[in-house]
Amino acid sequence: MRSIILRSCDGADHVVAQEAACLSKTVQSLLEELEESTLVVPLPNVCDCTLRKVLQYCTQHTALQRRVTDISDELRTREMEAWDKRYIMVSTDELYHLVMAAHYLNVPGLLELCCEGIANLIRGKSPEHVRQCFGLVKNFEAPEEENIRRTNLWALVDEKEQAKK
Amino acid sequence: MRSLGVADCSTAPKMLSFLNGAIQNARQMLLKRKRTADDSLAPLQDDSTAAEQLPKRMRQQCAPAEPSAALAKAWCCRLHPCCQEGQSSSGEDHGAGCHLARMGSASLELRAPNAHSDLAALPSDVLQSIFQQLPLPDRLALRQGCRALTSSIPYGGLHLCFPMSRQHQQTVPCLADRPAICKLTFEQTCSGRVRKRALKNLLSRLGPAVGKDRRYELRVCVNSVLSASDLAWLEAALDCCGLLQHAVSLDLCCIDADFSGALQKVPVLRLTAESLSESTCEAIEKGHCRNLESIHLTHLREEEEVQLALMVADRGVLGSLRRLTLEAAGGQGIPLGCRGQHPDLSHLAHLSIHPDIALCVNFLRYLASLRARGLAVCPCLQQALEDWATQRSGAMFVLWFGAVEDDQHGFLQHGDFVIEIEV
Numbered sequence: 128m129r130s131i132i133l134r135s136c137d138g139a140d141h142v143v144a145q146e147a148a149c150l151s152k153t154v155q156s157l158l159e160e161l162e163e164s165t166l167v168v169p170l171p172n173v174c175d176c177t178l179r180k181v182l183q184y185c186t187q188h189t190a191l192q193r194r195v196t197d198i199s200d201e202l203r204t205r206e207m208e209a210w211d212k213r214y215i216m217v218s219t220d221e222l223y224h225l226v227m228a229a230h231y232l233n234v235p236g237l238l239e240l241c242c243e244g245i246a247n248l249i250r251g252k253s254p255e256h257v258r259q260c261f262g263l264v265k266n267f268e269a270p271e272e273e274n275i276r277r278t279n280l281w282a283l284v285d286e287k288e289q290a291k292k
Numbered sequence: 293m294r295s296l297g298v299a300d301c302s303t304a305p306k307m308l309s310f311l312n313g314a315i316q317n318a319r320q321m322l323l324k325r326k327r328t329a330d331d332s333l334a335p336l337q338d339d340s341t342a343a344e345q346l347p348k349r350m351r352q353q354c355a356p357a358e359p360s361a362a363l364a365k366a367w368c369c370r371l372h373p374c375c376q377e378g379q380s381s382s383g384e385d386h387g388a389g390c391h392l393a394r395m396g397s398a399s400l401e402l403r404a405p406n407a408h409s410d411l412a413a414l415p416s417d418v419l420q421s422i423f424q425q426l427p428l429p430d431r432l433a434l435r436q437g438c439r440a441l442t443s444s445i446p447y448g449g450l451h452l453c454f455p456m457s458r459q460h461q462q463t464v465p466c467l468a469d470r471p472a473i474c475k476l477t478f479e480q481t482c483s484g485r486v487r488k489r490a491l492k493n494l495l496s497r498l499g500p501a502v503g504k505d506r507r508y509e510l511r512v513c514v515n516s517v518l519s520a521s522d523l524a525w526l527e528a529a530l531d532c533c534g535l536l537q538h539a540v541s542l543d544l545c546c547i548d549a550d551f552s553g554a555l556q557k558v559p560v561l562r563l564t565a566e567s568l569s570e571s572t573c574e575a576i577e578k579g580h581c582r583n584l585e586s587i588h589l590t591h592l593r594e595e596e597e598v599q600l601a602l603m604v605a606d607r608g609v610l611g612s613l614r615r616l617t618l619e620a621a622g623g624q625g626i627p628l629g630c631r632g633q634h635p636d637l638s639h640l641a642h643l644s645i646h647p648d649i650a651l652c653v654n655f656l657r658y659l660a661s662l663r664a665r666g667l668a669v670c671p672c673l674q675q676a677l678e679d680w681a682t683q684r685s686g687a688m689f690v691l692w693f694g695a696v697e698d699d700q701h702g703f704l705q706h707g708d709f710v711i712e713i714e715v
Binding site for chain 1: 410411412414415417418421422425426427430433434435436437438439441442
């Protein structure tokens with residue numbers, strides 16, 4: 128099996144099977160554009176740690192997809208889901224870097240998984256909690272915030288009840 | 293993105309220049325060390341051809357951009373275990389284990405405290421994808437996060453799933469009070485019969501959309517097969533609540549939906565191919581849909597469906613139509629041979645045809661003549677027309693992408709292209 132080298136922005140090389148690397152459509156199109164003999168693909172937007180994590184995903188998914196004969200589709204899907212669940216249990220910051228890398232490298236499955244991970248972090252949280260979790264700075268003027276809050280009131284049952292009280 | 297300690301340190305320019313020098317030196321030294329280490333990397337030796345085949349010139353080109361400090365700063369995280377090791381001491385102590393060490397960790401102590409991830413800086417499509425996975429209250433909470441998120445997350449869509457719990461029903465707003473709502477979606481979330489009473493309750497909670505100029509896009513998505521009477525009931529219920537009158541477009545995702553009544557009231561129609569029922573076509577043919585200005589047909593799979601759509605779009609049948617979009621289901625080519633006859637599309641202002649629909653030469657020639665008379669076409673069709681125009685000298689016409697094999701229409705398969713030979 129052909130291997131290629133993916134080079135992160137900080138110069139770290141990762142040797143990876145081409146099949147796994149090509150889960151990234153960006154890498155795939157870069158390989159198509161570059162000469163046949165090219166084995167090093169520079170990825171100037173991904174750092175070493177994040178690239179390692181992305182490649183972990185690609186390698187695992189390629190390996191699981193290849194296991195067509197020994198397990199059923201259902202079992203494979205379940206295994207993949209369980210692995211994905213463990214894989215995405217990372218810190219907020221790491222998840223953020225991962226989603227940016229997945230977007231740049233165009234790995235649809237990973238991007239979807241990361242978006243789901245971020246959505247899970249947001250789910251059920253108040254605006255203040257969302258701000259704390261993602262380090263957002265509240266830059267609204269007081270009337271502006273009040274206006275947005277009032278517009279959203281109908282959907283926020285708790286706040287509605289609080290307002291009644 | 294992140295703010296960095298180096299950039300913030302405005303009181304120490306001398307210190308900065310000293311550190312920059314130190315970083316350069318450390319980087320050069322570490323790069324040297326890294327190259328030595330690279331040469332002895334086991335995986336590279338395993339795949340010996342990899343290193344050997346790589347020309348030296350290419351190696352130099354692929355080396356990380358110098359100095360790429362800004363890039364590294366923007367991307368280097370200190371949360372990874374291997375990076376955390378490098379936080380408090382110089383990179384030399386850690387060798388090649390930490391990527392920060394490799395790029396010159398003399399700057400490590402100067403880095404700002406760990407900044408949180410800036411959600412608002414995510415690409416808009418990523419943000420949309422996150423947004424779509426959240427229920428309405430969470431979407432709104434996210435919009436309240438900061439100004440950037442308020443502007444980047446669209447508001448104004450009301451997605452109502454039925455059947456809906458009583459608790460959720462209480463949160464459904466009255467449309468008259470919500471002028472910001474410009475997209476209204478009804479979606480059946482589980483298969484089986486549509487529970488009329490529940491849906492009627494939902495519709496009655498919405499109330500009439502008061503206001504003469506009130507306009508919104510209406511989408512009805514029913515995933516179970518509805519009987520003719522059920523469909524008639526659904527249409528009447530939407531009509532009764534005044535939802536059809538205020539709809540600027542109707543997006544129907546129902547199997548074999550007969551919404552001929554609705555078509556009379558809505559100027560823009562988006563249908564799946566399955567929804568283009570005989571009775572809908574009949575209603576169009578009979579001239580019941582004089583307001584219809586745009587049709588968008590999705591999930592087309594067969595030539596007959598495309599031909600039916602073109603027949604409906606004919607000037608004689610639907611002269612009011614200005615915009616036609618034909619979208620194939622994707623993944624399969626649909627050959628479209630017009631057998632010397634084609635519909636009259638001279639009344640259209642815009643035409644989009646999915647590249648999986650392979651057009652025959654006669655039809656392309658006709659479209660080219662319409663194009664010359666001012667018909668706007670989608671980029672794919674434009675490209676196909678240009679390709680056809682440049683390659684028509686000679687007997688062979690390279691037409692369209694798609695994997696099609698159809699002897700009946702004179703198409704031959706040739707790689708990724710469909711070729712028609714003119715005889």
